Amino acid sequence: MESEAITSALSDLYNFHKYQYDQLIKPRNIKYNSLTDDDKKLLPWYVEHTEIMKKCIDHNRECLQSIAYTVGANWGFPDPSIWDPPTTTGFDRVRSLLLQLTREWSDEGIDERQVLERIYGDLGSQQLDILIPGCGTGRIIYDLAARGHDVHGIEFGYHVMILNQFMLNFYQREFIIYPYLHKLSNVVSRDRQTRNVTIHKEVSDIKGSMAMSGGSFIDIYGPNDLQISEFYSEENHECRADPTKFDTLITCFFIDTAPNIIDYLRTIHHRLHPHGKWINIGPLQWHFEDDHNITTTITNGITVPSINKGLELSSEDLFHLINQFFKITRNDQIPTTYATDQTLMAKNLYHCLYWIASPLPLK
Numbered sequence: 381m382e383s384e385a386i387t388s389a390l391s392d393l394y395n396f397h398k399y400q401y402d403q404l405i406k407p408r409n410i411k412y413n414s415l416t417d418d419d420k421k422l423l424p425w426y427v428e429h430t431e432i433m434k435k436c437i438d439h440n441r442e443c444l445q446s447i448a449y450t451v452g453a454n455w456g457f458p459d460p461s462i463w464d465p466p467t468t469t470g471f472d473r474v475r476s477l478l479l480q481l482t483r484e485w486s487d488e489g490i491d492e493r494q495v496l497e498r499i500y501g502d503l504g505s506q507q508l509d510i511l512i513p514g515c516g517t518g519r520i521i522y523d524l525a526a527r528g529h530d531v532h533g534i535e536f537g538y539h540v541m542i543l544n545q546f547m548l549n550f551y552q553r554e555f556i557i558y559p560y561l562h563k564l565s566n567v568v569s570r571d572r573q574t575r576n577v578t579i580h581k582e583v584s585d586i587k588g589s590m591a592m593s594g595g596s597f598i599d600i601y602g603p604n605d606l607q608i609s610e611f612y613s614e615e616n617h618e619c620r621a622d623p624t625k626f627d628t629l630i631t632c633f634f635i636d637t638a639p640n641i642i643d644y645l646r647t648i649h650h651r652l653h654p655h656g657k658w659i660n661i662g663p664l665q666w667h668f669e670d671d672h673n674i675t676t677t678i679t680n681g682i683t684v685p686s687i688n689k690g691l692e693l694s695s696e697d698l699f700h701l702i703n704q705f706f707k708i709t710r711n712d713q714i715p716t717t718y719a720t721d722q723t724l725m726a727k728n729l730y731h732c733l734y735w736i737a738s739p740l741p742l743k
């Protein structure tokens with residue numbers, strides 16, 4: 381199962397250009413051909429712009445195929461012709477990952493990365509063991525290891541892990557992507573839609589260390605009495621049994637991915653030293669809000685239904701819950717966008733919750 385999921389994710393990157401062509405070029409051509417000749421004359425730039433978009437798609441193809449090929453070969457899947465097929469949901473992930481790469485590794489992401497600078501500043505000057513669940517494509521791990529900390533990241537999305545591996549382990553120079561092609565509304569000028577961004581890693585002397593685990597945060601680091609998920613693997617079990625505790629745990633745009641926030645709080649508490657710190661930044665954009673799937677599992681012969689949505693707490697209720705596990709020592713709000721083209725005419729601004737908390741002794 382795992383190798384199917386990995387090679388399917390690799391295929392999503394490898395074949396992304398087909399999706400981009402279907403989603404962007406086909407409808408443009410059909411629409412344009414449906415216009416009368418007089419109407420076509422009113423849009424003299426249209427055909428040329430479609431050609432520019434095709435070049436951008438082709439450039440993304442070269443780049444994503446090289447990433448998929450490099451990481452695939454390293455993970456023991458060197459032959460794209462026998463990878464599992466791509467999926468539409470996988471293509472959607474790649475589309476948002478191009479924006480995620482931009483947020484984390486390009487100059488266009490500098491404003492959004494101000495929140496990371498705030499976290500780095502609040503860590504103080506001593507060298508720390510830091511755990512970061514949901515670490516994305518790895519920028520936060522890289523920055524903190526460059527500052528001398530020993531950093532352990534966790535990710536469970538295969539697409540994210542592929543990019544994370546590529547950014548942290550393989551690539552040295554810069555490369556260019558076109559992340560904004562799919563944004564069709566609230567665009568000021570078509571040149572902005574087809575502009576590129578340079579993905580680059582400032583070459584730092586890494587004074588600390590970087591490590592990554594693939595899997596779900598709860599499965600890997602949760603206390604033994606927490607239920608494991610469908611992503612569970614034997615490898616995860618070994619980590620759970622490992623008693624390692626951390627000085628600091630950072631959640632950056634992560635806590636709202638929880639199907640059960642209480643499990644996240646128990647796991648964060650379980651993995652911090654008694655004098656450790658939890659730093660959080662992020663909104664409450666609960667990820668399972670629109671998920672209505674109910675799955676059933678059989679436990680001790682009894683069929684138990686389960687659902688991911690249902691515990692979408694308000695911030696007041698969340699703080700009430702957190703106060704039962706942690707003492708909050710700092711509490712702020714920071715406005716920021718997330719993986720957003722800053723030139724758009726409409727943007728989501730999150731009033732993010734920023735807090736620093738230390739674990740309370742549990743009764």
Ligand SMILES: C[S@@+](CC[C@H](N)C(=O)[O-])C[C@H]1O[C@@H](n2cnc3c(N)ncnc32)[C@H](O)[C@@H]1O
Pocket residue numbers: 483513514515516517534535536537540595596597598632633634637
């Ligand atoms: C909104 S993104 C944030 C990424 C990054 N921290 C940032 O600030 O850009 C949330 C990330 O958490 C990952 N994730 C969600 N649930 C997870 C879980 N249970 N265990 C590990 N990673 C998880 C997702 O794959 C995704 O990369």
